[in-house]
Amino acid sequence: MEDMQKVYQQHxxxxxxxxLAQCRDPGLAEELTQEAFYQAVRSVDRFDGSCKVSVWLCQIxxxxxxxxxxxxxxxAPVPAEELPEAPGPSAEEGVLEREGRMDLLRLxxxxxxxxxxxxxxxxxxxxSFREIGDVFGKTETWARxxxxxxxxxxxxxxxxxEE
Incomplete structure (x- = not known):
């Protein structure tokens, strides 16, 4: 397999x-990215080349x-009263925005x-659609x-x- 530093830079x-798309938390996404590359280095001998490197890394x-x-x-979940308050819109605007976002997320x-x-x-x-296609081992058109x-x-x- 290619030099892992080059693989890291490319992928x-x-x-x-x-x-980030999965967890929507930049810090956690960065931590998991580092762990994914660590796991890739540990298991590089098992990479058989049957898929793209980016697909293999995203599977990890x-x-x-x-x-x-x-x-x-x-x-255990953190009690709501221990979560920090974030400044934001008025209570009414916040409720409407959350409800709309929650409806979309439910869908x-x-x-x-x-x-x-x-x-x-x-x-x-x-x-990008190309990157999404790579993650699934499909084409950019399939992703679109x-x-x-x-x-x-x-x-x-x-x-x-139907899917």
Whole structure:
């Protein structure tokens, strides 16, 4: 395999964006990105070249993200009164904004897994369609079509279960 420093330079941003789309926390995304590359170095001998390096790295990152979620579920949640207050809009504006965002997130969450991930990667992670295609081992066109179909499904309130 290529020199790992070169691999890091070429693919760190893609892995970071992938993770940021999943967790929406820049600090956690950076931490998981570093861990993904550490795991890649440890398991480089198992990389068989059957997929692109970026896909392999994002698979490692996805596995780490799922591990993080399992660990977080086991830990006790932080009580709301201990969370810091963030300055923001008025209470009424905040409620309306949160409700709208929650409605959209509920709709996105109801999408089939592949469509949901494509929407997260594009909308929240800022990945290009080419990068999304690479993550899934598909084409840029596939990513564009999947994102478009997901948007149409969201506009129609969820729609059918076809993927």
């Amino acid at each position: 760190a941003q893609t892995v970071y964006k992938f993770l 990152a996805k596995h780490l993200w799922y591990q993080h979620l399992r660990k977080r579920r086991r830990e 996105v969450h109801g999408l089939p897994e592949t469509q949901k991930e494509v929407v997260y990667l594009r909308a929240f992670g800022g990945l 079509v999947t994102f478009y179909r997901s948007k149409e499904r969201l506009r129609n309130g969820g729609g059918s279960d």
